Amino acid sequence: MPAALELQNVTKQYPGAGGAPAVADLSLRVEPGETCVLVGPSGSGKTTAMRMVNRMVDMTSGDILIDGRSVMRSDPAELRRHIGYVIQNVGLFPHRTALQNIGTVPQLLGWPRERIVARARELADLVGLDPALADRYPGQMSGGQRQRVGVARALAADPPLMLMDEPFGALDPITRDHLQGEFERLKERVSTTIVFVTHDIDEAIRLGDRIAILREGGGLAQYATPGELLLHPADAFVEEFVGADRALKRLALMQVSDCELEPVGAVPAGSAAMRDDTSLRDALAALLSDPDGRLPIVDAEGRPIGVLALETVHAKLRVEAGAPSPG
């Protein structure tokens, strides 16, 4: 069962930090099963905020509730065994194989041996780890493979809540994009609430159900769904942080199938067809390079279902902007 997470006026003040808190009076609620992305520039306290949830950092004031229960009421080690934890540098144990790493928390929880091994294999499969790597040591794996093991390890005991601190930050762009895609699919298959920290707004928009934008000094600038954030930035800081191309980012969140298509046949032969699950951003790029600004659209089986026009995409953006904020 995924957990509800609530931060109530959470403040972290490091001693001798010149009076400026790392996290200031942060309040937000994450619904069960949601992925909440904490995003902000360096010094915005996003990692500190995340680490207070499993008490890797102790808060100065305020409270954090998991399913209504304060984290301060649990023994830290016991609390952490029920919260998945993934960090940027993965932190696999070099002296343990992939499967042994994945089985870390079940072992701490005292599961029987056979159940640990079975669960570890199941998780390795879930994150798409090549079975041949099961008995390899981290030193024998690539960065992407290690991060898969890291995610599997965090999910092993089926935690109701998972914390991820820039899990894809240290990977090359191609591996990162690949793992982000897999993470999107993984989210559908595991029911867990996720707090995900990143400095990359594109990653936040792609992976988050809700995004909390933190400003320097650890204050909450805006907490909203990706669509709402792009459509109605709360202030100049958020507007600048999401970037001048926020119209394009909104298109990235929509698919061709979200638009009304013109009837089949209204397109000159020879234009390359595009599938209806293509993002509108990619569709726009193709439309802009098409002489007529029109593209045939096919469904997943390759059957023609209509034609997408450049004006339609433009109109879609304006309709969305004029409509009441989604979410």
Add this chain to the structure above:
Amino acid sequence: MMLAQSGVEIRDRSDASCVADNGFCPRWIADNLDRYADPLLQHVYLTLVSVAIGFAVAAALALLAHRRRWLVGPIVNVTGILYTIPSVAAFFLLLPLTGRGNTTAIVALVAYTLLILFRNMIDGLDGVPEESRDAGRGMGLTRRQLLWRVEVPLALPAIMTGLRVAMTTTVGLAALAFFAGAGGLGAEINADLAFKSNVVVASALCLLLAAALDGAILLAQRALTPWSRAA
């Protein structure tokens, strides 16, 4: 002293002319090898007991200093001073306190192992990747579990390297243990320094012992840390 007597004894046992010339005599060596068995065992005993005690003491100090970092400096200084005392002097300095025999020899030999063992243990523990520590804590390992399940296993290669150096050094130093009246192969060498066959056999046994112990630790390390060759 008794050293002179045993020298005479060695010569009396053989009748070859080679022996009379203090030469290197394979025949004599083959016939007299068994007389080195007890000194060799005594040498092994001194070495293993000293390294074992040294390892235990160094481990206790390392665990203490791992929690209280400020202790590292003082412990390195003190064990460093022990390490630099000339070994012969150490044996003689200890004689009034512990008398002639194994105790004196072992106390001195233990003192020489501490710096090497302690330093390697601390280096090994310091070399544990910070992210492995963070991930371990974040998954709910207690400090004790983190120490025994993550930090100590990861420090093993450095610890074993220290153990190899300490072991071979101690085999060498134990050859001087006869100054403390503790026998060993050194006593045999000293018993007839002029007789080449004697010196060669006793020295060779020292070298073989050092090599055998070193090899044994190396094999143990390979078995204990299969991951370290993978990394």
